[in-house]
Amino acid sequence: MTITIGGVEPFTTVDFPGRLAAVLFCLGCPLRCPYCHNKELQDFGGKPFISWETFIEFLESRKKLLDGIVFSGGEPLAQPDLYESMKIVKDAGFEIGLHTSGVNVERLKQILPLLTWVGFDVKTVFNAYEERIPHSRASTVEACLDMLIASPVELEARTTLDPRVISKEELKRLARTLAEKGVETYAIQEYRLHPAEENPPAETDVKAFFADTELLAELKSLFKSFIIRRAS
C-alpha cells in the first residue's frame, strides 16, 4: 500500500486554514487544465519525489509541530490507496486537509469521514466543463461538491480565473449556483502565467475580472466568506 508522492512542502500556514501544516503532493492528474502550474505532477508514471516510508519518517519528526497534512496534487482522488494513506496519517495524530478537483465520487465518499477541510476547485460553469477542461466529467465534479456541502467537512470552493476557461458572465452564474447549493466560503484566484505556456491569455483579460467592482461586490454578497487571491 502506498500513494505516489510527487513532492512535499514541509511547512505551510496558508494551505490548510487555521492550521500549521505540511503539503503532500500526489503524483498524477487525469485532467488537463490549460493554466496548470503543476504540469510536472500530471504524469502518473513520473518519478516519485520520495517513498511513502520516507514520508512516514518525516511525519514522525513533525509530531507536535504540525496540526495537519494536506493531500494535494496532481489529484489525490486519483490515488487508489488514498483512504489507507490518509488513515495512517490521521492515526498518527494529524488533521487531514484535501485539495481536489472532484474526479472520483466513490473515493471521496470513502475518505469523507477522515477529512477536516477541503479546498475544492470548481473550474467553470457545469454546462461548459467538459469542453473547457480536457478529460473532466461535470456530473462527477458536481456530485463530489454536493457530497461535501452536505457533510460537516469545512469547505472552500475556489475558481482560478483563466479567461479561456470562464468568462465574467459565467463567473457570476457559477457563483450564484454555488451559493444556491450552500457553499459558504468562495475564493477567486488570479491566473498566473506558467513559463511553459505557449498561448497564454491576454493580460488585460486576466485583470478584467478584478477591475470589475460591480462583479466583485455581487460575488461578495453571495457568500459568508469571499476571498480574492491575486497573483504576486
Ligand code: SF4
Ligand atoms: S486539476 Fe490541478 S493538477 Fe490537474 S491539470 Fe488541473 S490544475 Fe493541473
